[in-house]
Every structure is written in structure tokens, then in C-alpha cells.
Amino acid sequence: MTTQVKAPAKSGAPQGTTAVVRTVADLRAHVAAWHGQGLRVGLVPTMGALHHGHLSLIDRLADHVDRVIVSIFVNPAQFGPNEDFSAYPRREAQDLAALETVGADLAYLPDVKVMYPQGFRTNIHVKGLSEGLEGDVRPGHFDGVATVVMKLLMQSQCDCAIFGEKDFQQFAVLRRLVIDLDLPVEIVAGPIIREPDGLAASSRNVYLNTEQRRIAGQLNLVLADLRRRAMAGEDLRVLEQEGEKALLAKGFDRVDYVRFCNAESLETAEDLAAPVQLLAVAVLGKTRLLDNVQIG
Numbered sequence: 001m002t003t004q005v006k007a008p009a010k011s012g013a014p015q016g017t018t019a020v021v022r023t024v025a026d027l028r029a030h031v032a033a034w035h036g037q038g039l040r041v042g043l044v045p046t047m048g049a050l051h052h053g054h055l056s057l058i059d060r061l062a063d064h065v066d067r068v069i070v071s072i073f074v075n076p077a078q079f080g081p082n083e084d085f086s087a088y089p090r091r092e093a094q095d096l097a098a099l100e101t102v103g104a105d106l107a108y109l110p111d112v113k114v115m116y117p118q119g120f121r122t123n124i125h126v127k128g129l130s131e132g133l134e135g136d137v138r139p140g141h142f143d144g145v146a147t148v149v150m151k152l153l154m155q156s157q158c159d160c161a162i163f164g165e166k167d168f169q170q171f172a173v174l175r176r177l178v179i180d181l182d183l184p185v186e187i188v189a190g191p192i193i194r195e196p197d198g199l200a201a202s203s204r205n206v207y208l209n210t211e212q213r214r215i216a217g218q219l220n221l222v223l224a225d226l227r228r229r230a231m232a233g234e235d236l237r238v239l240e241q242e243g244e245k246a247l248l249a250k251g252f253d254r255v256d257y258v259r260f261c262n263a264e265s266l267e268t269a270e271d272l273a274a275p276v277q278l279l280a281v282a283v284l285g286k287t288r289l290l291d292n293v294q295i296g
């Protein structure tokens with residue numbers, strides 16, 4: 001499904017006026033001016049290679065704030081040594097053009113030295129939520145995410161920030177971070193935006209060849225079937241095993257996990273008494289595809 005993206009509803013900024021800053025001082029100067037006018041400021045943290053999932057977050061955030069900042073930073077700290085940091089798509093000119101089209105007010109594009117100056121030593125670890133699922137497959141990943149997001153929130157002094165539910169565990173980690181550290185930032189969730197065949201939009205989908213792209217569209221269908229069967233009362237552990245088998249039979253090369261989890265703690269769910277989320281990662285070649293669906 002393609003989402004129609006409108007300009008930030010309350011920004012008043014005509015389209016085509018996205019300012020670009022690359023330093024904390026310049027970022028804060030814009031935000032201080034807006035706060036001086038009594039405006040509420042929101043942040044959409046991204047790693048760029050923007051797609052309609054990212055743009056939907058800008059649109060949604062505009063309902064909560066007067067000015068929207070989009071940060072683009074491919075954060076080395078959240079990539080493992082054998083992951084795709086250097087291959088990760090970087091498309092600054094295209095991204096800035098997309099931001100102008102949707103009327104984002106400010107683009108913040110720090111480089112690595114701005115985010116991690118010489119002597120940088122701090123690491124933020126959100127216990128428990130950072131372990132298991134993605135945390136097991138990508139050790140240290142959520143420390144990299146929590147640390148960079150903490151920095152972006154502090155640098156921008158934003159009043160509100162939005163994160164996509166596509167990265168469900170990431171959302172849980174960041175929601176906890178903000179609560180635990182009493183950050184005066186409202187956190188908003190953006191629903192998963194999907195391609196016409198149901199594949200969750202992702203910057204990494206460009207890695208898929210034609211055959212892999214066809215198979216990728218099966219992931220959400222398998223999850224929808226598991227959801228239906230869970231709600232009909234089938235055993236969750238058996239469904240996880242069958243889900244894994246079904247994905248391999250559809251042509252996925254590997255399945256990292258298919259797990260029914262408590263939607264808040266992300267602990268393995270034994271039943272559907274409390275809100276449950278089904279989280280899965282299936283792999284095609286080197287591309288890990290994340291998806292999740294609410295049960296109930």
C-alpha cells in the first residue's frame with residue numbers, strides 16, 4: 001500500500017524550504033528560534049535512503065508538532081563488524097529532494113565526527129529489552145541505537161520524536177530509555193508501511209534481486225496465517241515452529257526467529273492473556289527482513 005504523504009499539517013512552511021544543517025550549533029539555533037516563538041518541535045531519526053515508510057513518519061509527526069526535523073545519519077555504532085555499514089545505501093541528494101517534497105522543515109545531517117568526536121566513551125544499555133531477538137543476532141546493536149538516539153534527542157532538544165513499529169524491539173528499547181531517564185520528549189509510534197504485496201518498506205529491500213523480492217512478499221502472509229491460527233487457540237510454540245518451516249518452504253534461506261512476545265516486555269508469550277506481538281526475521285541471501293504483527 002502506498003501512503004499519500006502531505007506536508008506537515010501545522011508547519012506553515014511552504015514546500016521546498018527544507019533547511020539543511022550539519023552541526024549541533026546550527027541545529028540548536030533553528031530549534032531555539034522555534035521554541036522562542038512557542039512552537040513545538042519534532043524529530044524523525046533515520047539512516048536515510050528514505051522511502052514511503054520514513055515519509056509516513058514525517059506526516060504523522062506533523063499532527064503532534066509545529067516543526068519537523070529529519071535526521072539522516074548512518075550510525076556505525078549499531079552495525080556489527082560483519083554487517084552492511086559500508087554497503088548501506090547513501091543517497092543524500094535524493095533524500096533532500098524527498099524531504100522538500102513533503103515539506104520537512106529541517107534536515108540534520110551530522111557526520112561521524114560530529115556524533116562521535118575523538119575521546120567519545122559513553123554507551124547506553126537498556127537492560128533486558130536489548131537482549132533476545134535482534135539483540136541475540138546483533139550483539140551490541142541496541143546499545144548503538146540507544147546511544148545515538150539519546151544524542152539526537154539531546155542535540156535537537158526536540159519535544160517529540162517518532163519511531164516506526166516496523167522495528168518493534170527498537171521502539172520498545174527507546175520507549176524505555178525515555179521513561180527511565182525522564183527525558184521530556186513525547187514518543188510517538190508510526191505503523192508499518194508496506195509495499196503492495198505486503199512487504200514492509202525498508203531501505204534494505206534494494207538489496208533483493210527479482211526472485212528474492214518475490215519470496216520476500218511471503219513473509220507477511222505467513223505471519224498473517226500464524227496470527228489467525230493463534231487467535232483460533234493453537235499452541236504458540238507449535239505455531240512458531242510451523243512458521244519457521246513455512247518460511248523455509250517459501251524459499252527463505254534462513255529464519256532467525258518467529259516468536260510470540262509480550263508486546264511490552266518482549267518476553268516470550270505463553271498465551272494471549274496480555275497483549276502479544278508476533279515478531280519474525282527471515283533472511284534472503286545477506287538481507288534480513290524484519291516484520292511483526294499485533295495479535296488480538
Ligand code: AMP
Nearest residue numbers: 046047053163164166167191192193201
Ligand atoms: P531507519 O532509517 O531504517 O533507521 O529507519 C528510521 C525510522 O523509520 C525508524 O523509526 C524505523 O522504524 C522507521 N521505519 C523504517 N521502515 C518503516 C516502515 N516500513 N514503516 C514504518 N516505519 C518505518
